Amino acid sequence: MNVRAKVSSKGQVVIPKQIRDDLGIAEGSEVEFVPKAGGFFVQLVEDFDPRYPRVPAGEFLKHVVRIARPFPTDEEIEQAMLAEAARRYNATRD
Template structure:
C-alpha cells in the first residue's frame, strides 16, 4: 500500500473524518467498516474485511504485498483476473477510472 500522510481533526465527540486519499487507498466508502489497532504507540487503520473473506484471495494479496515490499517486480494482472477478483470481493470498480489525488508507488 502506498505511503500517504494525512492529518484529520478530532471533534469534541472524539470523531474524525478519514481523508479522501486514505479512504481511496483502503477502498472504503460510506457504510464501510474500518478497524483501529494500537501498535507500539501508533494507531493503524485498516479496512475491516467481511466475515466471509475468501482465504485464497487473502493469501494471494499477502503474497503480492510481500513481493512489492521486497522490491520484486510485479507484472500487471490481466483485466479478466482483476475483474473476477473484484467481483468476488463484492466491489464494482472501473479500472479505467482516474485516481484522484497524489499516489506514491
C-alpha cells in the first residue's frame, strides 16, 4: 500500500492515520528511520530495546563509587597533571 504525505516548511510529515493504526503509533510514540535501498523504513521504537536494557535505579546506584573527600578542583587537577608531567620528564633525563 502506498500512501503519500506532504513535508511542511519545518520538515515535518504527518503519518497518515491508517499507517499509525497499523503500526500502533500513538501520540508520544517514538519512531526510527532506518536507511533502506535508496529510501527509509519507518518503524515504531518499542519500549524495550535489547541494546539498552532498563535497569532499576537501585541496581545502577550500587555501582556508584563513593569517595570520602570532595572531588578535586580544576586547580588541584592541573597541579597534579603538571607534577606528573614533570616527574615523567625528569625520569627520562636520568
